[in-house]
Amino acid sequence: MALPDPARAADPGEPMSAQEFESYTTGHTLYYGFAGKEYGAEQYLPGRKVRWSVLDGKCREGFWYEAGAMICFKYLDTPTPQCWTFYKIPGGIRARYENEPRANDLYETRKSDEPLLCLGPEVGV
Numbered sequence: 001m002a003l004p005d006p007a008r009a010a011d012p013g014e015p016m017s018a019q020e021f022e023s024y025t026t027g028h029t030l031y032y033g034f035a036g037k038e039y040g041a042e043q044y045l046p047g048r049k050v051r052w053s054v055l056d057g058k059c060r061e062g063f064w065y066e067a068g069a070m071i072c073f074k075y076l077d078t079p080t081p082q083c084w085t086f087y088k089i090p091g092g093i094r095a096r097y098e099n100e101p102r103a104n105d106l107y108e109t110r111k112s113d114e115p116l117l118c119l120g121p122e123v124g125v
Contacts, residue, residue: 012087012094018066021086022048024093029116032095032106039106043116051116059118070098 016024025044033039043051050073053059062075072083083098092108 012089012096014087015069016071016086016088016093018071020088021071024088027113029112029114030093030108031110031112033109034104034106038109041116051118053116053118057117057119059116 025042026046027044029041029043031038031041038055040052040054042053045051047063048065049061049063051059051061052073052075060075060077062073064071064073066072067081067083070083070085072081074081080099085096085098087094087096089107092111094108095106097103097106
């Protein structure tokens with residue numbers, strides 16, 4: 001099912017502050033998409049901890065922190081933080097990936113109080 005792609009304003013306005021971002025996300029799982037399709041989801045836990053998945057049942061654990069106007073995510077399995085600028089838009093939030101400015105912006109497609117589905121570690125025979 002294709003999801004609507006919200007209008008992209010040239011100037012999305014002021015970035016969300018860390019306090020606004022934390023208030024909006026903590027205790028929720030946000031699903032993100034671009035080009036009309038869901039891309040992934042992040043569960044925002046207390047203490048600025050996160051769990052990310054590209055909706056394949058595999059989850060990455062990490063945390064987020066404020067870096068100027070950006071929100072940076074440090075996942076336990078990667079050394080380089082991933083930094084984003086978040087904007088409040090009608091119907092949710094929009095995220096601009098600052099590590100690669102030419103990347104597509106992601107936008108919130110839905111918000112849930114349910115935890116992210118994460119399968120256990122892969123077990124061999």
